[in-house]
Amino acid sequence: MTLRIAIAGASGRMGHMLIEAVQAAPDLTLAGALDRVGSPAIGTDAGAFSGQPAGVVIQSDLDKGLAGVDVLIDFTRPEGTLHHLEYCAAHGIKMVIGTTGFDEAGKAAIRAAAARTAIMFAPNMSVGVNVTLKLLEMAAKNFAEGYDIEIIEAHHRHKVDAPSGTALKMGEVIADALGRDLKECAVYGREGVTGARDPSTIGFATIRGGDIVGDHTVLFAGIGERIEISHKSSSRVSYAQGSLRAARYLADKRTGLYDMQDVLGLKD
Ligand SMILES: NC(=O)C1=CN([C@@H]2O[C@H](COP(=O)(O)OP(=O)(O)OC[C@H]3O[C@@H](n4cnc5c(N)ncnc54)[C@H](OP(=O)(O)O)[C@@H]3O)[C@@H](O)[C@H]2O)C=CC1
Numbered sequence: 001m002t003l004r005i006a007i008a009g010a011s012g013r014m015g016h017m018l019i020e021a022v023q024a025a026p027d028l029t030l031a032g033a034l035d036r037v038g039s040p041a042i043g044t045d046a047g048a049f050s051g052q053p054a055g056v057v058i059q060s061d062l063d064k065g066l067a068g069v070d071v072l073i074d075f076t077r078p079e080g081t082l083h084h085l086e087y088c089a090a091h092g093i094k095m096v097i098g099t100t101g102f103d104e105a106g107k108a109a110i111r112a113a114a115a116r117t118a119i120m121f122a123p124n125m126s127v128g129v130n131v132t133l134k135l136l137e138m139a140a141k142n143f144a145e146g147y148d149i150e151i152i153e154a155h156h157r158h159k160v161d162a163p164s165g166t167a168l169k170m171g172e173v174i175a176d177a178l179g180r181d182l183k184e185c186a187v188y189g190r191e192g193v194t195g196a197r198d199p200s201t202i203g204f205a206t207i208r209g210g211d212i213v214g215d216h217t218v219l220f221a222g223i224g225e226r227i228e229i230s231h232k233s234s235s236r237v238s239y240a241q242g243s244l245r246a247a248r249y250l251a252d253k254r255t256g257l258y259d260m261q262d263v264l265g266l267k268d
């Protein structure tokens, strides 16, 4: 039996990648597609953009778009995801959430909903980024003293949240490894007379431009040497394939909150 998948944000950059990936996967069926109320995509075929009709109409009505669905893969905006979350929790539909930019209340709502349905929530679905997070944990422990830590991220001109969810996750992993609290030690950009650098801080710098898919570099700057750990995405395929892997991982889960480290077996 195939896993029945719906895609939220069906006409978005990730939505298109995901629809093509689900259509190409023999063990998955595209069973629903959602977009926001008022989107010109509502009422059109979910595969029309690629010339491969899916036989699935894009809906904004959740009863119609999620009928008979096992897993909703959601790459939209926090307000869209939270709207879908309530419906999925109430109807036992599992969720893969790739959306970034949640505030603390939004993250708490996701944690609470995971008591009612199974959820995989991660700011980056690529294998490369998730292995990079493990490398950062090890590096941070070894560069705890004498190295200044800066996280630099670059994305396309359309991205609306900053720093990226991935950059924030990298900061959390590093802060945890160092026994620091990111909320207390993060510095988001600098301007004017800032004073000398506080060694306990983790700095963030954001670049937006053109069609950059997603670059992340963590710089450990010491005296006489610096170390850079970088990940660069050249296509959104890795995010889509990671999301499908996550959907399959949820197939036998009823409730619980998971991340890509669980899916990839990277947890200690
Ligand atoms: N976890 C990961 O691996 C990755 C995460 N992301 C994240 O995924 C999200 C989407 O990225 P991307 O595809 O580039 O963005 P796009 O803007 O291309 O797509 C977003 C889609 O969601 C729709 N949408 C917007 N607001 C709402 C809403 N309130 N309710 C329902 N649908 C809504 C948009 O419709 P419309 O265009 O009509 O407004 C659009 O179809 C971002 O948060 C991004 O950071 C991206 C890549 C990888």
Ligand SMILES: O=C(O)C1=N[C@H](C(=O)O)C[C@H](O)C1
Pocket (backbone or CB within 6 Å): 100, 123, 124, 155, 159, 163, 164, 165, 166, 167, 213, 214, 215
């Ligand atoms: O908006 C994007 O494009 C991306 N968003 C995610 C993030 O905020 O980290 C993941 C990836 O970097 C692409």
